Amino acid sequence: xxxxxxxxxxxxxxxxxxxxxxxxxxxxxxxxxxxxxxxxxxxxxxxxxxxxxxxxxxxxxxxxxxxxxxxxxxxxxxxxxxxxxxxxxxxxxxxxxxxxxxxxxxxxxxxxxxxxxxxxxxxxxxxxxxxxxxxxxxxxxxxxxxxxxxxxxxxxxxxxxxxxxxxxxxxxxxxxxxxxxxxxxxxxxxxxxxxxxxxxxxxxxxxxxxxxxxxxxxxxxxxxxxxxxxxxxxxxxxxxxxxxxxxxxxxxxxxxxxxxxxxxxxxxxxxxxxxxxxxxxxxxxxxxxxxxxxxxxxxxxxxxxxxxxxxxxxxxxxxxxxxxxxxxxxxxxxxxxxxxxxxxxxxxxxxxxxxxxxxxxxxxxxxxxxxxxxxxxxxxxxxxxxxxxxxxxxxxx
Amino acid sequence: xxxxxxxxxxxxxxxxxxxxxxxxxxxxxxxxxxxxxxxxxxxxxxxxxxxxxxxxxxxxxxxxxxxxxxxxxxxxxxxxxxxxxxxxxxxxxxxxxxxxxxxxxxxxxxxxxxxxxxxxxxxxxxxxxxxxxxxxxxxxxxxxxxxxxxxxxxxxxxxxxxxxxxxxxxxxxxxxxxxxxxxxxxxxxxxxxxxxxxxxxxxxxxxxxxxxxxxxxxxxxxxxxxxxxxxxxxxxxxxxxxxxxxxxxxxxxxxxxxxxxxxxxxxxxxxxxxxxxxxxxxxxxxxxxxxxxxxxxxxxxxxxxxxxxxxxxxxxxxxxxxxxxxxxxxxxxxxxxxxxxxxxxxxxxxxxxxxxxxxxxxxxxxxxxxxxxxxxxxxxxxxxxxxxxxxxxxxxxxxxxxxxxxxxxxxxxxxxxxxxxxxxxxxxxxxxxxxxxxxxxxxxxxxxxxxxxxxxxxxxxxxxxxxxxxxxxxxxxxxxxxxxxxxxxxxxxxxxxxxxxxxxxxxxxxxxxxxxxxxxxxxxxxxxxxxxxxxxxxxxxxxxxxxxxxxxxxxxxxxxxxxxxxxxxxxxxxxxxxxxx
Numbered sequence: 001x002x003x004x005x006x007x008x009x010x011x012x013x014x015x016x017x018x019x020x021x022x023x024x025x026x027x028x029x030x031x032x033x034x035x036x037x038x039x040x041x042x043x044x045x046x047x048x049x050x051x052x053x054x055x056x057x058x059x060x061x062x063x064x065x066x067x068x069x070x071x072x073x074x075x076x077x078x079x080x081x082x083x084x085x086x087x088x089x090x091x092x093x094x095x096x097x098x099x100x101x102x103x104x105x106x107x108x109x110x111x112x113x114x115x116x117x118x119x120x121x122x123x124x125x126x127x128x129x130x131x132x133x134x135x136x137x138x139x140x141x142x143x144x145x146x147x148x149x150x151x152x153x154x155x156x157x158x159x160x161x162x163x164x165x166x167x168x169x170x171x172x173x174x175x176x177x178x179x180x181x182x183x184x185x186x187x188x189x190x191x192x193x194x195x196x197x198x199x200x201x202x203x204x205x206x207x208x209x210x211x212x213x214x215x216x217x218x219x220x221x222x223x224x225x226x227x228x229x230x231x232x233x234x235x236x237x238x239x240x241x242x243x244x245x246x247x248x249x250x251x252x253x254x255x256x257x258x259x260x261x262x263x264x265x266x267x268x269x270x271x272x273x274x275x276x277x278x279x280x281x282x283x284x285x286x287x288x289x290x291x292x293x294x295x296x297x298x299x300x301x302x303x304x305x306x307x308x309x310x311x312x313x314x315x316x317x318x319x320x321x322x323x324x325x326x327x328x329x330x331x332x333x334x335x336x337x338x339x340x341x342x343x344x345x346x347x348x349x350x351x352x353x354x355x356x357x358x359x360x361x362x363x364x365x366x367x368x369x370x371x372x373x374x375x376x377x378x379x380x381x382x383x384x385x386x387x388x389x390x391x392x393x394x395x396x397x
Numbered sequence: 398x399x400x401x402x403x404x405x406x407x408x409x410x411x412x413x414x415x416x417x418x419x420x421x422x423x424x425x426x427x428x429x430x431x432x433x434x435x436x437x438x439x440x441x442x443x444x445x446x447x448x449x450x451x452x453x454x455x456x457x458x459x460x461x462x463x464x465x466x467x468x469x470x471x472x473x474x475x476x477x478x479x480x481x482x483x484x485x486x487x488x489x490x491x492x493x494x495x496x497x498x499x500x501x502x503x504x505x506x507x508x509x510x511x512x513x514x515x516x517x518x519x520x521x522x523x524x525x526x527x528x529x530x531x532x533x534x535x536x537x538x539x540x541x542x543x544x545x546x547x548x549x550x551x552x553x554x555x556x557x558x559x560x561x562x563x564x565x566x567x568x569x570x571x572x573x574x575x576x577x578x579x580x581x582x583x584x585x586x587x588x589x590x591x592x593x594x595x596x597x598x599x600x601x602x603x604x605x606x607x608x609x610x611x612x613x614x615x616x617x618x619x620x621x622x623x624x625x626x627x628x629x630x631x632x633x634x635x636x637x638x639x640x641x642x643x644x645x646x647x648x649x650x651x652x653x654x655x656x657x658x659x660x661x662x663x664x665x666x667x668x669x670x671x672x673x674x675x676x677x678x679x680x681x682x683x684x685x686x687x688x689x690x691x692x693x694x695x696x697x698x699x700x701x702x703x704x705x706x707x708x709x710x711x712x713x714x715x716x717x718x719x720x721x722x723x724x725x726x727x728x729x730x731x732x733x734x735x736x737x738x739x740x741x742x743x744x745x746x747x748x749x750x751x752x753x754x755x756x757x758x759x760x761x762x763x764x765x766x767x768x769x770x771x772x773x774x775x776x777x778x779x780x781x782x783x784x785x786x787x788x789x790x791x792x793x794x795x796x797x798x799x800x801x802x803x804x805x806x807x808x809x810x811x812x813x814x815x816x817x818x819x820x821x822x823x824x825x826x827x828x829x830x831x832x833x834x835x836x837x838x839x840x841x842x843x844x845x846x847x848x849x850x851x852x853x854x855x856x857x858x859x860x861x862x863x864x865x866x867x868x869x870x871x872x873x874x875x876x877x878x879x880x881x882x883x884x885x886x887x888x889x890x891x892x893x894x895x896x897x898x899x900x901x902x903x904x905x906x907x908x909x910x911x912x913x914x915x916x917x918x919x920x921x922x923x924x925x926x927x928x929x930x931x932x933x934x935x936x937x938x939x940x941x942x943x944x945x946x947x948x949x950x951x952x953x954x955x956x957x958x959x960x961x962x963x964x965x966x967x968x969x970x971x972x973x974x975x976x977x978x
Contacts, residue, residue: 026859027815283811286771287872291825291879292798305815 031309034386041382047375055193058186067183067341073166075358076174078181173360175349184341185364191342192369195256196323202261203322204315207268214269215276216299222273233266241325245334256335260322268314275307309387316380320373327369343369416444417591417623418468418487424480425463425472434478437463439647445591450617450624452638452655454631454670456894457865460647461627465593468492468625469510470500487591506536509584513596515576519568525552525579526564529586536587551582556612573757574605578612585616592617593625598633602756602921607965610637629894631670632924632967635659643667665690672696673899675928677951677966680704683906684899684928704931705946710746713781713882713915714768714801717742720776721760721767737763739939741777745883748909750916752930752947754923754962760939761919765885768917769803770794781883799829799879806888808868812860818871819856822846825878845874849904866897873904877912885917890925902929923966927951935959 025033035041057063172182214225232240244259279285280303288302329335330344331351338345343365350362425438438460445451455461466472468485470492485492487508492500504510512518520528529548533539539547545564552560555578568576577597584592594613598606614637617624628634634641635655642652643666651664662668669690685696721738738760745751755761766772768779770787778785786797805811812821822842825831832838846855849870860868869889876884886905890898906929909916920926926933926947933950935942935958943956954960 026817283805283807284813286766287803287805287811287875288813288824289771290769290798290803291875292795292828293824297828302813306813 031386035382038382038386041379041386044375044379044382047371048379051189051193051372051375054186055189058190059194064183064186067187068179070174070178071166071180072170072174072178074174074176074178075353075356076166076170076178078173078360079169079171081173081360082169172364173358175361176353181346181361181364184346184361185343185368188341188343188346188365189368189372191253191336191340192323192326192344193372195253195260195326195342196319199257199260199264199322199326200315200318202257203264203318204268204311206261207265207314208272208311210265211269211272212276212299212304215273216280216295216303218277225269225273229266229269232263237263238328241329242332242334245329251335251337253336253340256326256329259329260325264318264322264325268311268318271310271314272307275310276303279303279306313380313384313387316376316383320376320380323369323373323376416446418445418485418625420444420464420468421484421486422480423464423467423483423485425460425467425483426478426480428476428478437647438467440480440483441644441647441649443642443649443652445623445625446640448617448621448623449639450614450626450637451640451642452626452628452634453642453644454628454634455644456629456896458646459644461644462595464644465510465595465625465627468593469504469508470495470497471510505532505589506587507589508591508593509587509589510593510595511577511580511584511597513599515573515580515600516568518580519576521568524565524567525571529564529579529583532583532586547586548582551586552579554616555579555582555585556608557582572605573601574608577601577605577609581609581612581616585620585622588620589622591623591625593627595627596629597626599628599630603923604756604961604965606633606967610967613637630674630967631659631895632674636967643670665693670895673896675899675902675924677924677927680928683903686899686903687896704948706746706749706931710749712744713747714745715780716744716768716777717780718777719764719767719774719779719787721763721772722775737939738767741936741939741941743934743941743944745915745917746931747882747915748913749931750909750918750929752926752933753917753919753936754921754926754933755936756921756962758938759936761936762887763939764936765803765887765917765919769801769885770798771803799825799831800881801883801885802876802879802881803885803887804869804872804876804889807892808865808872809860809892811872812868814860816860817856818846818851818858818860818863821860821871821875822856822878825875829879831879841878842874845877848877848908849874850900864897865893866901869893869897869901870904873901873908877908880912881914883915883917885919887919888921889918891920891922898925905929923951923963935962 035045054063058065166178170180170182172180172185175181175184210225210229214222240263241259244263245255248255248258276299280298285298285302288298293302326335326342327344327347330342331348333348335344336342346361346365350359350365353359353361421442422440423438423442424436424440426434426436428434441460441464443451453461453464463472467479467483472479479493483493487503492503495503519525523531526545526548529551530539530544533544533547537547549560549564552564557563557575557578563571563575568579571579581597592613597613598609601609610633613624613626616622617637624637626634626638631641638655640652641655641658643650643658643664645666650666651658651662658667659671662671666687669685669687672685672690673687675684680702681696682698682700682702685699689696719738719741720736723735723737724732725735726732741760741764743751753761753764763772767774768786770791774787777787779787781797781800784797786794786801789797816824819839819842822845823835823838826838826841832841842856843853846853851867851870851874855863855867855871860871863871872889889905890901893901902925905916908914916929918926918929930947932944933947934944935950935956937958942958943950943954945955950959951963954963
C-alpha cells in the first residue's frame with residue numbers, strides 16, 4: 001500500500017499540515033480496485049483465504065488437533081458411501097494411549113506400525129472383552145509376539161481397558177487405522193500450505209536480493225551472479241532437490257522449506273535482474289542519483305516499489321509450485337517425517353490403499369490440493385492483470 | 398526542392414470540386430470503465446479536397462490522432478465507439494459503416510499512413526526491400542523482378558542514395574531520416590489518393606525534418622494526391638499546408654485556408670498557438686500564454702528582454718577540456734572507443750543561461766550528465782568554487798551535488814510513480830539535511846508548490862494524476878528544494894505542448910530572476926534556445942562548433958554547420974517570418 005512507501009521514504013513522517021484533501025489512490029489501491037471488480041478472482045481469493053484460515057486454526061490446535069485418534073473402523077468408508085457390509089463389529093476396546101490426542105512418538109513409532117495387528121487381534125478374538133492371554137501357538141507363528149506381549153504387559157498393568165464405539169463411517173472416510181481422513185486433510189493443509197508459503201518467501205527473498213544486485217550493479221557482480229544462476233538452473237530441479245534432501249539428513253518441515261527455497265530462486269532472480277536493468281536507466285532513478293540518494297536507497301526505496309508487482313506475482317506463482325513440490329517430495333518419501341501428515345504423505349499412503357479399493361484418502365488429499373492450487377493460480381493470473389502497469393494512468397485523473 | 402511550395406497561388410484553386418474525403422459530425426468516445434466514457438472527438442466536420450495538403454493541428458488530447466485513426470478504422474474496437482451518425486465519406490461510401498474486409502482493401506492502397514516513430518514502424522528482421530515488395534505484392538499483385546525494380550524506383554523517388562544497394566539494407570542500418578523515407582516509400586507504393594502523416598517529423602532532427610517536409614510536399618505535387626498532415630507544431634504546417642484545421646479538446650476551433658489562419662486568426666486559441674511559441678526575431682520579457690488569449694487580456698510584458706554576457710560577469714562554473722568516451726566490446730578482448738564528447742571548454746556566468754544546441758548524437762546531453770557525474774568524465778575538469786568537481790572523491794562530491802541540479806526531458810519518467818509529490822519534494826531535503834525537522838521540510842515543500850504554481854493538494858497526490866506540464870513543474874520544484882547554483886535543463890520543455898512550453902519557460906525565467914541561478918539549457922529546438930539563452934554553444938559530433946552570444950549567433954552565424962542548422966528551422970507562415978517591427 002501507499003503507506004509503506006511513505007514510511008520508507010521519510011521514516012514515518014507525520015502529516016504536518018492539515019489541508020482538505022482526498023486520499024489519492026496509489027498504484028496498489030488502484031490494482032486492488034481492479035482486482036475487486038474481477039468476480040472470478042474474488043472467488044479464488046475467498047477459497048485461498050479459507051484454506052489459510054483453516055491452516056491457521058489447525059496450527060493453533062483449534063481444529064483437527066486430534067487427527068491421530070482412531071475414531072473409526074479401519075478403512076471406514078465415507079458417510080455418503082455407507083458402511084462397509086463386510087465390516088467387523090463396531091465396538092472395540094481402545095487403550096487410553098491410543099485415544100490420547102498427543103504422544104505421537106510412542107504411538108506412531110511403536111504402536112502404529114503394528115496397529116492393524118492389534119486391531120485384528122482385538123477385533124477377531126474378544127469383541128468387547130479384555131485382551132486375551134498369550135497363547136503358545138501365537139508365539140510360534142507371530143514374529144512380533146514378543147513385542148506384543150510386552151505391550152500387553154504394559155497395558156495390563158497401568159491401563160484399564162476402555163470401551164469406546166468406533167464409527168462404521170466417517171465424513172470423508174477413514175484410513176488404515178481408522179483415523180478421520182477429513183481431519184488428516186485439514187492437518188495436512190497445515191504442512192502443505194506452510195511449506196508452500198515459507199519456501200516461496202525464502203526463494204523470492206533470495207531471488208530478489210541477488211536479482212537486484214546483479215541488475216543494479218551490472219559488470220562483475222552481474223557476471224558472477226549470472227554464472228551462479230546458470231550453475232543452478234543447468235541442473236534438473238527435481239534432481240537438485242533430491243540431492244539437497246540427501247545431504248540434509250535431518251527430515252522435517254524446516255528441511256523441506258530450505259530445500260525448496262534454496263533451489264527455487266532462479267526464476268525470480270532472472271526476472272528481477274531484468275526489472276532492475278530496465279529501471280536503473282530510467283530517469284527517475286537518475287534523478288534520485290542527482291539529488292544524492294545512495295545506492296541502497298535507489299535500489300530498495302526507489303526501484304523496489306516499482307518492481308514489487310513482479311515480486312508479488314512471482315511469489316504467488318512459487319507458492320503454487322511449492323505446494324505441489326512438497327506433495328511430490330512427501331510422496332517420494334523425502335518429505336515430512338512419518339509423525340507429521342501432509343497431503344503428500346496421504347497420497348503416498350493412498351498408493352497402497354488404492355489396490356484394496358480404498359480410494360477416499362487419495363480423493364480427499366488430491367481434491368484439497370487441486371482446489372487450492374487452482375484457486376491460487378486463478379488468483380495469481382488476476383493479480384498479474386490487475387498489477388499490469390499498462391493499465392496505469394487509464395484510471396488516473 | 399526547398400521552395401516548391403513558396404508560390405503564392407497554392408491555396409487558390411484547391412477548394413473547388415468534389416472533396417476527396419468528407420467528414421461529417423464525427424464523434425468518437427472511449428470507454429474508460431463500465432460506467433464512464435470519454436468523448437475524444439465531439440462531432441467534427443471537415444473536407445479534404447483533391448490534390449491538397451490539409452493540416453490538422455492541435456495539442457495532446459485534442460483528438461487529432463483519434464480522427465486520423467478513425468478514418469482508417471484503426472481504433473481499438475474493444476473500447477472505442479464511433480457514433481452511428483458519424484460519416485466519413487470516401488469515394489461515395491461511408492468508411493464508418495464499411496465492412497472491415499473492404500476497408501482493409503482501401504488501407505494501404507487508396508489511403509495510407511505514415512507514423513511518428515520510423516524505428517518502431519519498420520520490422521527490424523526484414524530488409525527494407527522485402528518490406529516494400531510485400532506491400533507491392535499484397536496490393537498491386539507485383540512479383541519477383543518487377544516488384545524489386547519498382548521498390549528500387551520508389552526508394553530513389555523518396556531520396557535514398559544508391560537505392561540498388563540500400564534495398565537490401567535492414568532498418569537498423571539506416572539513419573532515422575532514411576527510415577522515415579522508407580516509410581514514406583511504403584506509403585506511396587500503391588499510389589494512394591490520400592496520405593495521412595501523423596507527426597512524421599516530430600522524432601527527427603531539425604535538418605532532417607526540413608528534408609522530409611520538402612519530400613512530402615514534393616510528392617504531393619508530383620503524385621497529385623492529398624495529404625492529411627497531423628502535427629502539434631503550427632510552424633511546421635505553415636510551410637506545406639494549403640488548408641489548416643485547429644483542434645482543441647475534440648472540437649474544431651477554427652478552419653480555413655493557411656493564409657487566413659496565419660495572417661488573420663479569428664479564434665483566441667489559434668491566436669494563442671501562434672503567439673506562444675518563441676520566435677527568432679523577438680524576445681519579450683514573458684512569453685504569452687494561452688490564458689492571456691482565452692481571457693482576452695492579450696500578451697503581457699511584451700517589452701524586449703536584453704540578453705548576452707559581459708566580460709565582467711562572475712563565473713560560477715568553468716569547464717576545461719571535458720572529454721567522455723564510451724567503450725564497446727569488440728571481439729573477445731578488443732574494445733572500441735567512441736568519443737561522445739571531445740575537448741569541450743566553456744564558462745558559465747552567474748545568473749545567465751548557456752544554451753547548448755545540437756542534433757541527436759552531438760553529445761550535448763552527455764555534457765550535462767557528465768557535469769552531474771551521472772556519467773564519469775574521461776578527461777578534463779569542471780571548476781566550481783575553486784574545486785574540480787570531476788576529480789574529487791565521491792564522498793566530497795556529495796556536498797556539491799545539491800549545488801548542481803538537473804531537470805530531465807521526460808516528465809513522465811523522471812518522477813517515481815510510487816511516491817507522492819510530498820515525498821518527492823521532501824526526499825532531497827531529507828538526504829541533504831536541509832531544514833531542521835520534518836515540519837520545516839514540509840512547510841518548505843508547500844511553499845515551493847505554491848511557487849511553481851501548483852495547488853496545495855498536490856502534496857498528497859501521485860505523479861500520474863498530473864499532466865506533463867504540471868509534472869515538469871514538480872521536477873523543477875524538486876530541484877529548487879536544494880537551492881542549486883546551477884540548473885541543467887536537459888530538453889526540459891521538448892516533450893511539452895506549445896502552450897505549456899511557454900508557461901514552463903516563463904517559470905524558469907522568473908526563477909532565474911528571483912534566485913540568480915545559472916542555467917545550462919540543452920535543447921534541439923533552436924527557437925526555444927534563442928529565447929532563453931544569453932550565450933549559445935552549438936555542438937556537433939561531440940565538439941563545439943561555435944559559441945557566441947545568442948543574438949550574434951542567430952543574426953550572424955559564422956560556421957557552415959550553424960548556418961545549415963538555422964536555415965532548417967520551420968519558418969511558419971512566410972508573412973510571419975519577416976520581422977514584425
